[in-house]
Amino acid sequence: xxxxxxxxxxxxxxxxxxxxxxxxxxxxxxxxxxxxxxxxxxxxxxxxxxxxxxxxxxxxxxxxxxxxxxxxxxxxxxxxxxxxxxxxxxxxxxxxxxxxxxxxxxxxxxxxxxxxxxxxxxxxxxxxxxxxxxxxxxxxxxxxxxxxxxxxxxxxxxxxxxxxxxxxxxxxxxxxxxxxxxxxxxxxxxxxxxxxxxxxxxxxxxxxxxxxxxxxxxxxxxxxxxxxxxxxxxxxxxxxxxxxxxxxxxxxxxxxxxxxxxxxxxxxxxxxxxxxxxxxxx
Amino acid sequence: xxxxxxxxxxxxxxxxxxxxxxxxxxxxxxxxxxxxxxxxxxxxxxxxxxxxxxxxxxxxxxxxxxxxxxxxxxxxxxxxxxxxxxxxxxxxxxxxxxxxxxxxxxxxxxxxxxxxxxxxxxxxxxxxxxxxxxxxxxxxxxxxxxxxxxxxxxxxxxxxxxxxxxxxxxxxxxxxxxxxxxxxxxxxxxxxxxxxxxxxxxxxxxxxxxxxxxxxxxxxxxxxxxxxxxxxxxxxxxxxxxxxxxxxxxxxxxxxxxxxxxxxxxxxxxxxxxxxxxxxxxxxxxxxxxxxxxxxxxxxxxxxxxxxxxxxxxxxxxxxxxxxxxxxxxxxxxxxxxxxxxxxxxxxxxxxxxxxxxxxxxxxxxxxxxxxxxxxxxxxxxxxxxxxxxxx
Ligand SMILES: Nc1ncnc2c1ncn2[C@@H]1O[C@H](COP(=O)(O)OP(=O)(O)OP(=O)(O)O)[C@@H](O)[C@H]1O
Ligand SMILES: [Mg+2]
Numbered sequence: 218x219x220x221x222x223x224x225x226x227x228x229x230x231x232x233x234x235x236x237x238x239x240x241x242x243x244x245x246x247x248x249x250x251x252x253x254x255x256x257x258x259x260x261x262x263x264x265x266x267x268x269x270x271x272x273x274x275x276x277x278x279x280x281x282x283x284x285x286x287x288x289x290x291x292x293x294x295x296x297x298x299x300x301x302x303x304x305x306x307x308x309x310x311x312x313x314x315x316x317x318x319x320x321x322x323x324x325x326x327x328x329x330x331x332x333x334x335x336x337x338x339x340x341x342x343x344x345x346x347x348x349x350x351x352x353x354x355x356x357x358x359x360x361x362x363x364x365x366x367x368x369x370x371x372x373x374x375x376x377x378x379x380x381x382x383x384x385x386x387x388x389x390x391x392x393x394x395x396x397x398x399x400x401x402x403x404x405x406x407x408x409x410x411x412x413x414x415x416x417x418x419x420x421x422x423x424x425x426x427x428x429x430x431x432x433x434x435x436x437x438x439x440x441x442x443x444x445x446x447x448x449x450x451x452x453x454x455x456x457x458x459x460x461x462x463x464x465x466x467x468x469x470x471x472x473x474x475x476x477x478x479x480x481x482x483x484x485x486x487x488x489x490x491x492x493x494x495x496x497x498x499x
Numbered sequence: 500x501x502x503x504x505x506x507x508x509x510x511x512x513x514x515x516x517x518x519x520x521x522x523x524x525x526x527x528x529x530x531x532x533x534x535x536x537x538x539x540x541x542x543x544x545x546x547x548x549x550x551x552x553x554x555x556x557x558x559x560x561x562x563x564x565x566x567x568x569x570x571x572x573x574x575x576x577x578x579x580x581x582x583x584x585x586x587x588x589x590x591x592x593x594x595x596x597x598x599x600x601x602x603x604x605x606x607x608x609x610x611x612x613x614x615x616x617x618x619x620x621x622x623x624x625x626x627x628x629x630x631x632x633x634x635x636x637x638x639x640x641x642x643x644x645x646x647x648x649x650x651x652x653x654x655x656x657x658x659x660x661x662x663x664x665x666x667x668x669x670x671x672x673x674x675x676x677x678x679x680x681x682x683x684x685x686x687x688x689x690x691x692x693x694x695x696x697x698x699x700x701x702x703x704x705x706x707x708x709x710x711x712x713x714x715x716x717x718x719x720x721x722x723x724x725x726x727x728x729x730x731x732x733x734x735x736x737x738x739x740x741x742x743x744x745x746x747x748x749x750x751x752x753x754x755x756x757x758x759x760x761x762x763x764x765x766x767x768x769x770x771x772x773x774x775x776x777x778x779x780x781x782x783x784x785x786x787x788x789x790x791x792x793x794x795x796x797x798x799x800x801x802x803x804x805x806x807x808x809x810x811x812x813x814x815x816x817x818x819x820x821x822x823x824x825x826x827x828x829x830x831x832x833x834x835x836x837x838x839x840x841x842x843x844x845x846x847x848x849x850x851x852x853x854x855x856x857x858x859x860x861x862x863x864x865x866x867x868x869x870x871x872x873x874x875x876x877x878x879x880x881x882x883x884x885x886x887x888x889x890x891x
Pocket of ligand 2 (some may be wrong): 257
């Protein structure tokens, strides 16, 4: 049986490995939740990569309907062709547009399907996909055919928890909540992305990073993706570790902090706190 | 086999169903977590918990049910104390399975087999670490899986930790003890939806197309209309007076449900009874006020007014000029309430106080009267009734 493991590029904790492998073994969807930027989307990519499967990425938006993942019937195009006398018009199949799940079900090679940000869709969306994900098949009324998955794809679903998901849907999934990485894990993630980064710079940068995450009242705490962006900027600017060092654990305003705090209110809050902290020390 | 575990989880309020239980058994049969208690913990967590707020409770129950199933610290490597083994078996095996073990020769025989197997394995793997009973050959293996993960030998540092993973309770801060989610509320609020077509024309208008095609003597003339969207507008007024403290949770659930259901949702706060000023933000009540008159000017009569409050106050706060406990009000609360309900075509009051107690507080009756009976308890049923009333 194919198994997923933490890789050089993607640091997966043991519990995540077990959850992914359970989903693979039982061919059930895996629902992944967690703070933004904790590697939910990248996980699906890495699972596909490490198993050597193709990834089919279905990104959900607020207007996405379950049916879009199966197929759409383009009646308008057919009407138009009929008017123009196009011979294609006689075969309704010419106007059936396949969705991502159809593509996945048809694939002769094993695939990983990523249903990204499922919570963005309407509250009924997951319910509308229950049967299709359960049986891995669906019926096309227009052509009276049933599309059955050649091989059950591995399905990874991510959510930021903006909306609660229906119980019936949850019962069918394995679930994993990605906890925010602790310092040691974060060091490994940084190492995975920037193997050549100076150790002392990483250490100072992580000090600053975790300190900022502790600041109370932030609307959007910086996460892994912000940290990686920031480190990249620090590297480009070739800043020395000393530039990040705080005196006696005080809050400093680190260089290029715009990469860490993206919300204007957060920036103001942070600047104010750093100012107070500096004055208290003076 | 894990009936006790599942039952304990359900008793703690985790919605574990048969489906999940079977999934877990299936995964164990597929050897997703073979012979390792930590992996078993991770696997059962992934199969049985579907909400991060329940993770901490799960950890607690797991710890209680499986306590003592690990090799006790200090026990010599490779030695399984019989007492411990018996404990394991009693905890995880059903009476039928126990009977089968007895049939195999009882615990003594089981012990002996385990011991022999361990010796064989250690020989074969040159000191390499292996769990007893791999390959389904041990008496426990015959049952598909040994949940107690008989820990003999070692597997790197991962397993040599002092504290068990579940005992670390790393998800503690996620458990806010919200039993009922907001989903049901959202469903109830859906009654309020009113669809209207707005935005870009993207949907085929069938009747329009047929009409206009016929008009063209058969030459197709496609007509498009904008998609139907939920166009209902809601103005929410939330009481944040001291007596509302008991109802904070349900009120904030209602608020978050409403926010995700309605695109046009405006909310303000008040204290006990709305007067001439409302607050924009809960935290900064002192500085961010809006004149109620301005709210009436800004939001048209088509907004549905929903007031959430316990309506529990001194009657003076409703009837008297200057009756407010917080400030000098030039006009009575009643006057403001009547102005609000007069302006908005549809309005209702949601009360988190259980309906049975409404009779005990005079002000609740008074407010109910001003609302002309449109006061509903803040329950799913009440929400449903309110929604019905507001779409009439
Ligand atoms: N465990 C990890 N190992 C390696 N890289 C990681 C890990 N976690 C996060 N990253 C990196 O962090 C960045 C953000 O990850 P990703 O986009 O998958 O987050 P997300 O959880 O999907 O966020 P969102 O909720 O905003 O969609 C990526 O660049 C990814 O490579
Ligand atoms: Mg993502």
